[in-house]
Amino acid sequence: MIPKLILNEIKIRSDRLHPKEAGGFLLGFFKDDAIEVSHLTGPFTGDLATRTRFIRKDPRHKLVAVSEWLKSGRICTLVGDWHSHPNGTPVPSSIDTNTWSKMSKKQNRSMVGIIQGQDDTGVYWHPVNSEQSVSTNLVYEDGTCIIREPTLPP
Numbered sequence: 294m295i296p297k298l299i300l301n302e303i304k305i306r307s308d309r310l311h312p313k314e315a316g317g318f319l320l321g322f323f324k325d326d327a328i329e330v331s332h333l334t335g336p337f338t339g340d341l342a343t344r345t346r347f348i349r350k351d352p353r354h355k356l357v358a359v360s361e362w363l364k365s366g367r368i369c370t371l372v373g374d375w376h377s378h379p380n381g382t383p384v385p386s387s388i389d390t391n392t393w394s395k396m397s398k399k400q401n402r403s404m405v406g407i408i409q410g411q412d413d414t415g416v417y418w419h420p421v422n423s424e425q426s427v428s429t430n431l432v433y434e435d436g437t438c439i440i441r442e443p444t445l446p447p
């Protein structure tokens with residue numbers, strides 16, 4: 294998917310649940326110094342969605358992830374997650390950063406997060422073994438949606 298389509302899709306799916314939060318997995322491919330986002334999951338009816346929380350509970354997030362993994366010859370995988378802040382800015386809460394931190398520790402890889410705010414979208418890179426996320430952006434490269442590893446301060 295191209296970045297505009299990914300962001301449009303996240304906006305459409307967020308609007309559908311407004312004023313409740315929406316969310317799901319980001320699926321794609323790990324590159325040398327970048328992550329390609331190719332699919333997103335959710336939200337599904339079995340998730341827990343309120344105005345201030347979104348918890349993936351529906352088994353379909355995992356089913357879609359496994360199905361894409363198999364379809365791609367076992368390379369398309371979990372690269373992060375997305376959710377909306379229907380009533381606020383796209384800045385990660387401490388819970389969000391904590392969730393990405395746990396996710397990247399579990400996968401032993403850097404992960405990415407996308408937050409759809411009321412008016413704009415935030416894209417974050419969460420380095421492996423880090424407690425902090427770095428704000429970045431999506432780029433279009435070779436027909437794909439790429440999030441490049443940001444240059445981190447020493």
Ligand SMILES: [Zn+2]
Pocket residue numbers: 376377378384385386389408
């Ligand atoms: Zn959040």
